Amino acid sequence: MARAVPAVERAFDVLELFLESQELSAPEITAQLGLPRTTVHELVGTLSERGYLMATARGSNKYRLGVRSFQLGAAYAERLDLAREGHVVAEDIAERCQETVHVGVRENAEVLYVAKVDSSHPVRMVSAVGRRLPAHCTALGKVLLASLSRAELDDLYAERKLEAMTERSVTSRKALRKELDQVAADGVASEYRESNESVACVSAPVHDQNDRVVAAMSISVPILRWNDETENALRDLVREGAAALSERLGFGG
Template identity: 75%
Template sequence: MARAVPAVERAFDVLELFLDEHELSAPEITAKLGLPRTTVHELVGTLAERGYLTPAGGGSNRFRLGVRGFQLGSAYAERLDLAREGRVVAETVAERCSETVHIGVLDGTDVFYVAKVDSSHPVRMVSAVGKRLPAHCTAVGKVLLAALPRQRLDELYASVRLTAMTDNSITNRRALRRELDTIAADGGVAREYCESNDAVACVAAPVRDQSGEVVAALSISAPILRWNEETEPALRELACEGARLLSERLGHRPAG
C-alpha cells in the first residue's frame, strides 16, 4: 500500500465529522480533531474553496457540507447498480408490508445502508441512507457476517471490541460466532430483536450477485409494538422474497 499523505488524511478527517454533525465551526473542528488552529483554518478554507464545505450563513462562521460532496456521492450511486436496483426492490417490498426496508452492505465490521424506503406508518424506524451501524448489532450485518469465511471473520474481529447499542446486543465473540453459525445453517436469514434499537425488531435475508457471492442484505424493520408471532414469519418470508428478487436483478441465477 502507498504511504498515506497526512494532509489528505486530515482533510478527510474534517469532512467525516460532518457525517454526524449538520454544522460545525472551525473551533469545534479543532477541538474534535485535536489539530492546530491554523491547520484547521487552512483545511476548512481549502475545502470551502473546492466546494466540499460551504458557509452555513447568518454570519455564524459555521460550515456545512458543500455541493461537491453531493456530486461525488451521486456519481458513485449512479455507477452502483446495487443502490439503484435495491431502491426499486425496497419500494416494492415496503409497499407490501408498510414497514421500513433497508439494503445494506458490509464495510469492515460496520453495516453501510445504500438504499432505504420508509414505513407508511406514523410510528416508524428512524434511519438514513449512508448511515453506519456495528454489523453485530443488526440483522443485515449478521447476514453479511454469516456469509464470510470463518478465517476472515476472525481477522475482522481479532482486535475489535463488540460494543453494545442496547442491553440485547451481542458483546461476546463466542456468542456471535454461535449465532452466525445458526444463521448460515438457516439459509443465511437473520433476525434481531432490540439489539440496535430498544424499540425495533428486524429480519434480513442475503442478496447475491451473478457470481453467487453475498454482496448485500435486504431487511424489514418494524417497531416492536407491531412485531409478534404472526407478523415475524410473514416479514421473514417477504424479506427472503425481496432478497431473491434483488439477486435476480443483479444477475444471480440459482443453481438447478
C-alpha cells in the same frame, strides 16, 4: 473542512489528466501541471507501483490508467447499481408489508445503508441512507457476517471489541459465531431490540452474478407491531425481496 494534503492533491491531479487523455508521458504531465520534473517522476512511479498507472508498453515513456483505477471505478459503478436496483425492490417490499425496508453492505465491521424506503405507518424507524451501524448488532449485518469464513470472521474481530448498542446486543465472540452459524443455515436473520430498544428486524442475503453475498435486505418493525406471526411472515417476505434483488444483479441460483 479538513486540511488538504498537497502530495495527495498532486497525485489526484495526475490521475485526473487521464480523464481527457488516454496516454501521457511524464514530460507531458509536467507541462500540463507545471510541477517540477522530479516531483512528477516520483508521483508517476508511486502510482505505477500501486497499479493506478501503467506503461503503455515495455520501455515506453507513455502511461495510461492501470487496473487499480478500473477496479475503483467498477466498485463505484457496482455500488450505484446496487443502490438503484435495491431501491426499486425495496419499494415493492415496503408497499407489501407497510414497514421500513433497507438495503445495506458491509464495510469492515460496519453496515452501510445504501437504500431505504420508509414505512407508511406514523410510527416508523428513524434511519437514513449513508448511516453506519455495528454489523454484529443488526440483522442485516449478521447476514453479511454469516457469509464470511471462520478465518475471515476471526481476522475481522481480532482487534475489535463487540460494543453494545442496547442491553440485548451480542458482546461475546463465541455467542456471535453461534448465531452466525444459525443464520447461515437458515438463510435469514432476526434481531430483536439489539441496535434499537424500540425496533425488531429480519434480513436476508443478496447475491451477485458470481454467487457472492454483496448486500443484504432487511425489514424493520417497531416492537409495538412485532409478534411471532409477524416475524414469520416478514422472514418469508424478506427472503423473497432479497431473491428478487439478487436476480436483478444477475444471480441465477
